[in-house]
């Protein structure tokens with residue numbers, strides 16, 4: 001008989017537990033909404049005054065049998081857990097704290113960030129069919145799986161070559177299909193994103209557009225991998241927030257790219273912030289590439305700089321290659337010709353910094 005009574009009371013408790021759980025979850029939901037408001041208004045999470053108000057009211061209404069001290073203790077636990085929820089909400093989606101595992105971005109089956117460094121190569125701008133045909137052959141010889149080529153060129157001078165636009169993207173796509181590689185190309189106008197993803201496998205947000213928030217939102221709305229370059233004068237924190245804009249729209253297929261920043265130094269085109277690589281790897285879970293062309297602007301130091309980038313943990317490097325750099329319509333001085341690119345790749349391979357070339361016979 002006593003057995004049955006115990007069972008009944010326990011069943012009663014089970015029901016109450018579920019009700020409490022429902023109420024706790026309902027409370028947590030409100031807490032998260034408050035957390036969101038606090039975040040947008042820049043208000044601190046911990047609010048001891050508000051906690052005291054609630055505790056005083058609860059103690060005042062306490063019907064017993066729990067003593068006031070127990071009620072204070074129990075609710076303090078709830079406040080702490082609520083604070084934890086709000087703090088969790090504040091961690092950036094791209095932060096390493098939020099996701100401890102490395103994100104591997106897959107572009108047409110090519111993995112960036114999976115532990116095997118990649119080389120992204122190709123011309124600064126897509127110019128002619130002949131140029132792209134030569135590029136296709138050279139990229140194939142060197143086993144380059146992800147090829148870059150600019151069609152929308154944000155140039156310093158409005159009188160410089162601005163790129164072939166959609167036609168350029170089509171040429172890049174056609175070469176890629178013929179030679180079997182994936183493509184990345186820069187888009188500068190949010191309105192062009194939908195059109196561009198018909199052609200390219202990865203969208204680049206260039207340095208000059210790192211804080212073009214409408215563009216970041218537009219690429220964030222797609223599920224296409226994004227290569228996000230650090231702005232010319234952007235801090236590491238600003239780059240991370242730019243990536244967050246993309247992630248906040250649901251696209252976490254983001255690769256960051258250090259491409260040098262503006263300093264007083266004139267020996268290089270920009271100053272490669274090599275320490276940004278391990279910092280970005282530590283602070284975020286995203287893969288990081290280093291653009292050795294734009295950071296140095298000098299062919300003579302590209303190889304040691306590429307080695308340094310890979311040595312500090314970059315997931316790959318980007319380098320501009322052109323069949324005839326001297327007649328290139330953009331970046332003529334800094335693009336490697338094929339012989340220079342062959343040497344560059346061979347040196348990286350023989351030093352074991354990138355995988356050996358897999359040759360197919362027959």
Ligand SMILES: O=C(O)C(=O)C[C@]1(C(=O)O)C=C[C@@H](O)C=C1
Nearest residue numbers: 034045046047050051079082083
């Ligand atoms: O009222 C707030 O400001 C909240 O964030 C909610 C809440 C709570 O759980 O009651 C959470 C943390 C604060 O320290 C104070 C109160």
